[in-house]
Amino acid sequence: MKIIVTLACCLALISFNTAMANTLRIAFDADPVSLDPHEQLSEDTLQFSHLAFDPLLRWKQNGQFEPRLATKWQRLDDRTIRFFLRRNVTFQTGHAFSAKDVVYTIERLKKSPDFRAMFDIIESVSLVDDFTVDVHTTYTNPLLLNIMAYVFPMDKVFYQNHDQIIKYGESFASRNVSGTGPFILVNRELGSRLELKRNPDYWDKNSLGNVDRIIFTPIRADSTRLAALLSGDVDFIFPVSPIDIERTKRVAGIQLVTLPSTRILLLHMNQARRKELRDRRVRKAINLAINQPLIVKKILKGYATPAGQLSPDSFLGHINDLEPEYNLAKALELMKQAGYEKGFRISMMAPNNRYMNDEKVAQAIAAMLGKIHIKVDLKTLPKAQYFQEFDQRSADIMMLGWQSDTVDSNNLFEFIIACSDAKTGLGAYNASEYCQPSINDDIRQANREMNPEKRRRFLQQIERTLHKDSAIVPLYWQDLIWAAKDNVNIQDIVNDQNYPYLGDLFIEQK
Structure with a gap:
């Protein structure tokens, strides 16, 4: 009888645990x-990183930082922050987490084509002891903590010696995972x-x-x-x-x-591919022909904010008087002035499963451009295939969405607008092939300026230059x-x- 009761209790406990x-x-x-946290700087990569890995620190809903694998940090001087690391943490392989893994990870991030521009500021990382690291920057930077939120320490013992980063390719890190x-x-x-x-x-x-x-x-x-x-x-x-x-x-x-959200949707107009797009009047006409408020109202049902610039109103670079401007008559006049009264044919690519109603938005844009006699050959692709084409700059106009990684205007400018430089990673997502040296100078100045009001002036100057040049087409900030x-x-x-x-x-x- 005792055996039967004991067995019944065990079965009940198993049933309870299963139910819970x-x-x-x-x-x-x-x-x-990919499973490689450094292969692509994208939303889904970072979503996966928060599941299988852990950051040194992360954003809370109130916009403040929360300690994770770093328990606290301390600024030692203008160019150095010390991070104190959590003890008694193991990777999924069973290897113990230590400062060596943080140094390894940051050094790998500096080699990543997608993350390089963000981490180029870090001159070196030095070991203080097994659970303390000092991060040294090449110059003063007001956003170092924001950048460090993208450090998801990797298991050095597990990955080292077969850790090549291959975008859209087969690699050990793209197929295997060991995080904390x-x-x-x-x-x-x-x-x-x-x-x-x-x-x-x-x-x-x-x-x-x-x-x-x-x-x-x-x-x-x-x-x-x-x-x-x-x-x-x-x-x-x-x-x-x-x-x-x-x-x-x-x-x-x-x-x-x-x-x-602060995610901006925009269009790149490739000036290297098409001579028509080198003419500012044509780029301005394209901007004027696209009715952002109508797209937000009809296709997005109000769940976005029409944009006339890259910086949302919570960012230092935002300029209150830069609003989207729809003017079809003016657009037609500019096309005529540029010698394209009869228009021309152009290629456009957009994803069909990456952003909210992205395919429908792209179709609406193609129809709007038709009203200024630009015939659009539109091709939409699933996200995985689309971004391979994006990296190849495969169309004259390409859609992109960007969430500032540092919650700051300069991240937008570094990746989307800066003159492309494979060595530094600047302009990694500049599919316009637009290059304005004065913007690069302002980006550098803003990255060094610790005074918020002085930074604001540099960042707003970039927005005004972009607006004057009609360098890109801002669409909306997506909810x-x-x-x-x-x-x-x-x-x-x-x-x-x-x-x-x-x-x-x-x-x-x-």
């Missing part, structure tokens, strides 16, 4: 193209499934997170992704199409969370829209940079 295990099923519009993060990769089927399990040795025992397993399924189509949530097949989705928002709000048991079941507390872990901290996600028991 929480699996989170996610459907986003695309999955990460809250989850461990279990299975990956590129383009169809990503499965992770809770890291039983995760250092953060104070986290309220109770997700034991994540099953991530990329679903490109907005309607299919929403249908998966409404049917109960998934628990959490991003993004929600603006046309589905009102419908989603009316569904019992589903919550909708929206946040304005972020998530939906989830009511018992999945996503409001506590999402942020305006769209790196949900899923390690801290709490799912309430129904």
